[in-house]
Amino acid sequence: MDYFLTETQQEIRDLAYRIAEEKIKPVRAEYDEKGTFPWDIARVLSDSDLFGSYIPEEYGGLGEGLFSGILVTEQLARICSGIALVFEGTLLGTYPLILFGNEEQKEKYLPRIANAEIISAFGMTESGAGSDATGIKSTATKDGDHYILNGTKQWITNAVEAEVYTVVCLTDKERGIRSATAFIVERGTPGFGFGKKENKMGIRASSTAELVFEDCRVHKSAILGKVGQGLRVAMDTFDMTRPVVAAQAIGLAQGALDEAVTYSQQRVQFGSKIASFQSIQTMLADMAMKIESSRLLLYHLCRLADRGDKDLTKLSAIAKLISSDMAMQVTVDAVQIFGGYGYMRDYPIEKMLRDAKITQIYEGTNQIQRLIIANELIREYNRSKR
């Protein structure tokens, strides 16, 4: 189908598709099993100039905006959404720098990220601050020209592997979340270490670990944006990264549908291909329909984002919500269509189902997305009444 992509977008999409088919497919089962971090795929992506597709040209990227990021994510996730996360998690870790970094900070990090020399990560979540991000407790206490960081960030994608981390800490415990401030911290900074590496149900080729700060001193030049702007850094970043999680969900659902249609054409029961049974056809049609509508909404969102529209919070939350709920449904149904075979690790379907679940949870649970959407709806209504 024609999605009205530009020629460059089409090329980016095709290239990512090929890399996924040729480089990711052969290793996905092994990386999932062993939890191998896909540095090799990051390098392949950077050799093809895709790793920094969304990074501005002046910093070594392609300058193709968020749309390119979601096109790449979607194609990689079609084959393995765990491996896609090396790209996607880096996008999450890099967008705060793109959106809020000063010239010096951008020059220091973006070119090295664009060529996958280093990767990045973003740390907001803590053990007591999940859906309620305002509950963070990590502190950054001013000490002359420096800040001293203390606390633990939890479930950080790309942790350990990443070289550069954006973390949000409170600079004034009394003022709480209003004092939240984003800092750029490099791996190897004294007092900054890693806690438990998580053992996950899915997306196992991605790395998830705790960031532990114990009297970690960083210079004030490491502040991203301004003091007190931490929550805004996070929220503006999420508006950009929710679409990427949506792309991950859409990609993995498309992968599951592709497998399910192909299988239903091969599998014979009662003397007919199971694709000829209406009960299977209805499942396939629902899967395809939901994927297409999620995709078209996401693409519209990215077009708006890349031309600089503000106030994309509602659409961004809708994209994340419908895509991830759809991915869960589609992967469950794909396993169902494969029957007993679908439950076996010889086929890629059970992994897709495991990978899908996290998309309903991270980047704001779908329950939180619904509250965001409802609040935006109510605000719109009140604005139109005035």
Next chain:
Amino acid sequence: MDYLLTESQEQMRSTAHRIAEDNVKAVRAEYDEKGTFPWDIIRKLAEEELYGSFIPREYGGSGEGIFSVALITEQLARACGGVALAYSVNAFATTPIILFGNEEQKRKYLPDIASANKIAAFSITEKDAGSDASAVKATAIKDGDHYVLNGRKQWIINAGEADVYVVIFIVDPQRGARSATAFIVDKDTPGFTFGPKDNKMGIRASTTRDLIFENCRIHENQMLGKVGQGFRVAMRSFDFASRPGMSAQALGIAQGALDEAVAYSQQRVQFDKKISSFQAIQVMLADNAGRVEAARLLLYHLCRLIDKGEQKVTKLASMSKVLCSDAAMSATTDAVQIFGGYGYMKEFPVEKMMRDAKITQIYDGTNQIQRFVIATELTKEYARKSS
């Protein structure tokens, strides 16, 4: 939200919005109750140059394609699904003439339709030919340079009110559906009458009746397209006009219900709080907003593809129809729920919206048939890829 519409699309949309707010809302309850056909709204649309928006300029329209129909229908349906249907079906029924009509037929009908001097209806459905359209039995038997029509078409929207009818007949009972052929039949042709008005659950401002043909003679130059092309005429018109129009109607109903639900939830106080502050209500609003937006963006994409001349839109058109109508059913059912007991009462518009919504899952190909169409297209695509 910005839907990246052109300036003239934006204008048509806001004009239709104004008409819906000012003219349709005032009469919707009455028209629903009495089953009044909305001639006044149709005239108003013609006055504002919206009625023929989709008709090519050389035949008196604005040449704004199916997207314009979707935008106008959506806005009207936000206020009343029945009124919207009376409007949108005309566009669907006129499309076969635009696509398959010869120059003479186009000149004869399109300018009159563009100005709402005449309105159109389309019919294929019969008593035993619903989801299985290939079972049509009504015949057109050649007699010199005339055809003699016999048979009965069922549930025809705009029947009785319309002046121009595009009807599918079998010209050779032996060859059955392969001989299906489209004809344009004018109202008042001898031998062509109507059954009684159907009494419907919803969309009551639109008229639905049977078409009855008893030895009705029409000249062969009333044939649309060629002999045996009847199904092609029907299927193309479904893909390019009817499914976008019906989708837009469903979408408008859904949006109208969501608007009412958000507004009510901000006014209604229980346990000393606006009910919009309860998460259980917020979840319902959010789910419907998500479904509506996703359905809308898919429909708009479909319209853009059709208007730029894309031919293969069957799968997307079916998806659009299912998504929009399922969204309408869910948004209206939930709106009634959010209104509680009030929602069940006719003083509030949401019970009507729910009644109007149900038909959108049924007509223009049931959603079960749409899923079958989608699956068949999918299977074909994969077979093509692997060969």
